[in-house]
Every structure is written in C-alpha cells, then in structure tokens.
Amino acid sequence: MPIPRNGDISERMQALGSLHTIKNLNTQPIVIARITQMLQDPATNTDELSLAIRTDQGLTTRVLKLVNSAFYGFPGKIGSISHAVVLLGFSTVKNIVLTASVLDIFKTNSGGQFARNVWKHSLACGVAAQSLARTVEYEFQEECFVAGLLHDIGKVVLFQLAPDDFSRVVEHTDKMNTLFYDSECKILGISHQEIGGMLIEQWRLPKKILNAVSSHHNPASLEDDDSKLTAIVHCADIFARALGYGNSGDKKIPMIDDKAWDTLKLDTVNLERLFDTIESEWEKAEVYVQEL
Ligand SMILES: [Fe+2]
Ligand SMILES: [Fe+2]
Secondary structure (H helix, E strand, O other), X not given: OOOOOOOHHHHHHHHOHHHHHHHHOOOOXXXXXXXXXXXXXXXXXXXXXXXXXXXXXXXXXXXXXXXXOHHHOOXXXXXXXHHHHHHHOHHHHHHHHHHHHHHHHHHHOOOOHHHHHHXXXXXXXXXXXXXXXXXXXXXXXXXXXXXXXXXXXXXXXXXHHOHXXXXXXXXXXXXXXXXXXXXXXXXXXXXXXXXXXHHHXXXXXXXXHXXXXXXXXXXXXXXXXXXXXXXXXXXXXXXXXXXXXXOOOOOOOOOOOXXXXXHOOHHHOOHHHHHHHHHHHHHHOHHHHHOO
C-alpha cells in the first residue's frame, strides 16, 4: 500500500507520541542528503558525483572499502571514486553510495544487538533480492539490493523513537509466537512498513523502492509496474528468514504470497539452485556485516 499523503497515517503516528519526530531524525549528514538528491537527477555525471563524495572523507573511505570487497569482484584494485565508476558503472556506484548512507541509521541508534541482527537480516534480504532478481531476469537488480537492505528500517526507527511501544510489540510477538508485523498492527495500529516508507519518502528515493518497503508484507495490494520489485523483496525477506541469517524480531517464516509467486513465475525457478547462489553471495557480502 503506498503511503497516504495525509490524514490517517500521521494521526496514527501522532497517537504514538514520539514517532512524529521522525521528521527530525538525524539519519543523514548533509553531504549524504545532497548526494542522494544528486543521484535522483539523471543529469548528474561522474565528475559531479565524485566531487560530492570526496568532500566527505568518511563516506569516501567507506565507499572505497565496499567497492574493493569480494562482493564486487575487484578486491583491492580500485583507488578512487571515478575509477570505481569506470569499472563498476554509475548505477552500481550510485547504489553503493546509497548503501553507505543507509548504514548510518543502523549505526546512529543505540540498538546494540537488535540493530546488528536487523542489519544482518536486512543484508541477507538484499543479497537474496538481488540473486532472485538475476534469476528472474528483472532489470533493476541493484535497486532490489537497496530495497532489501531498507525493507525493515522502520523497525529500527520504531526502536529508536518509541522504545516503549517497541517493547510492547516485542513482548506480544514472543508471547503469541507471531509475526512482528502482525503484532505492530494489533498493538500499535501502524507497522514498520509505513514508518519505513515515510523515511524513504523523506529521502526521496525512487518510488519503486518506496513501494517495496511499504508493501513487503502485503505485496498483493500493489497493482502497478512496481509490483515486481515488491514481490522480489517480499520473497527475499522470507528466504533470508528460511536461511537463518540475522533476525528482525520474530522467528516466523511466512508463506509466500500467491500473487508474488505468480508475478515472479516461481514455478519455473530452480529454488535449490537459487538458495545455493544466495549462500555464496552471502559469504561475499561479509564486508557489509563488518561495517556495522
Ligand atoms: Fe518487514
Ligand atoms: Fe524482514
């Protein structure tokens, strides 16, 4: 479900007290916010992007560490952002920069073990989403990685801004052995999908990513062209749970939604081979685990 622009959701957020401060959540240093804006502009070129990244030493170091990891296949060979763009392409570097900035929200909160578990689960979902996208020949494979990384970000925000409400949800989830999402809907009347969606909207990331984050637990609600990316993230979340990588607040492995299954034609996919691919990609993604 796309995020409603007014009314309903903000009223529910107000009801949660501190959550309305999401607008003030300092998740991105100014330079990253500026780069994220630049990345949405098709006219941005490599020189402009490199220059903007270089103004932030921490970001430059992090991006170079990521591009030189086994995950991208050129370990230790890339010395500058412009070199990275030549070897990996603008779109890949763009997504690495987005990832590097996403990491900050996991780092800036004091979530300790919870944030680390969600980060691992989210990373596994990103890896699974990218592998699945490749398997079903979906065009926007890197966006799948980013959307997978972000899909549960609302849980981290909830933890950070409304710790008491978060604890009530955790308690209910454990007691009833249910999905974290179902507990949120029952106890709070709002879920991490919607909260995460608001953050994505604030960051002005592409609509596809917004829809995937805000509908990954009910992909059947989407009608438009973006439903494929949402279906991929929905399945990848379930695959990450099945593989036991990380944890994002519950122990459930839900069924794959029928519409998502049909959209991706999963009948024609060799799931065993896909799981092998996800496992080997997961090992290569170690650098991202270390980053937190
Ligand atoms: Fe979720
Ligand atoms: Fe998840």
